[in-house]
Amino acid sequence: MRPAGRNVVGVDRSGNVSSGIKHYTKKLGNITANIVEIPPGRVRAGIVLGQNHIGGVEELGSMAARSGAVAAINGTFFEAYGGRPEPWNTLIKDGRVIHVGNTGTTVGITATGQVKMAPLRIRIEGATNGSYSWPDNWYAYGFNRTPSENGVYIYTRERGSSLGFNAGISVVVNNGRVVDKVHGQDVSIPSNGFVINFTGSEKYLAERFDVGETVDYRVIFENTGQESWHDVVTAVGAGPRLVTDGQVTVSPVEEGFTEPKILELATARSAIGVKRDGTVMLVTVPRATIHQLARLMQEAGAYNAMNLDGGASSGLWLNGKYITKPGRKLSNILVFY
DSSP states (O other): OOOTTOOOOEEOTTSOEETTOEEEEEEETTEEEEEEEEOGGGOOEEEEEGGGSTTOOBOHHHHHHHHTOSEEEEOSOBOOSSSOOOBSSOEEETTEEEEOOOSSEEEEEETTOOEEEEOOEEEEEEEETTBOSTTTOEEESEESOOOOSSEEEEEOTTSOSBOSOOOSEEEEEETTEEEEEEESSOOBOOTTEEEEEEEGGGGGGGGGOOTTOBEEEEEEEESOTTOOOTTEEEEEEEOOEEEETTEEOOOTTTTTOOOHHHHTOOEEEEEEEEOTTSOEEEEEEEEEOHHHHHHHHHHTTOSEEEEOOOGGGOOEEETTEEEEOOSSOBSEEEEEO
16 A cells, blocks of 8 residues: 555556556545546546456456556446346446446446436337337337346347347347347347347237347436436446535435445445546545445545445556455446546
8 A cells, every 4th residue: 555645657558657647545534545536638437347248257456457447446236146246237338338227326427538427217219110109119128137027128249149048038130130039048149239138028029020120229318417428438327426516415215225235334335526627536445334435525525426336346446456455356347548
């Protein structure tokens, strides 16, 4: 650990020294936070998935290093205690939604480094033969999630080369057209397309698809206030919100959280904030409640801030080294180049 207040110089993907990114510590009572600040001119973000697919896990440092990141922090919540380790909340990677979780708060970052935070909710509308109206329309719950008893999900190559399960009816779309319709089998996901899977009470929707038909879908961003999210290229959903326009605003129950770890317990935590000038703050603390984390972010100068996954997932990386090492492999991380 470097002494409090000392700058840490980063290295960019080409190996050039990158001044301006700094690491320091800040105390609030008996809580010591590690803070990495990325100045506005250096904010270029991305998402890295464990083993390069949804449902994989990998060491934070390994993901950061192979992506060429200068700085990295753990991302959204994921299933870490059994079953496939899939994300729980929203992820946008390279400008495309690859996972949906309509709870909490989402941080979005544009190609120009603008940072947005909102209680983002995502709706997916589908079309066949160019029509989004009945009887040609359809809908999906989300992307790349293993289905429950009843569901409609779209699977892209971020899932991997195949679905990884054999439930329901799968409509295979390649280059914008239906090329196959498969019942009760695992199928390959086309590199130039996607698979729509229908399970349980939603199987009837598969009747709207015939081989040769054109298929498309659109993603609709809701609950974003006055801001458009169509220019967001990188996003991580987690929460709850900690700071809004410089004021502490913590309402986890209203955001859909019910777990004691979020509502009241003190644990290791990670957060992301943005100062009024656009400086991004990546923060980890060894033990704090959500309310303590919110006050710390406000005192550190965050104009807007939100909680990320925490506990054993909490991790922070800078310039090839851990500042905070997670206690487990992670499903996804947020990186800065």
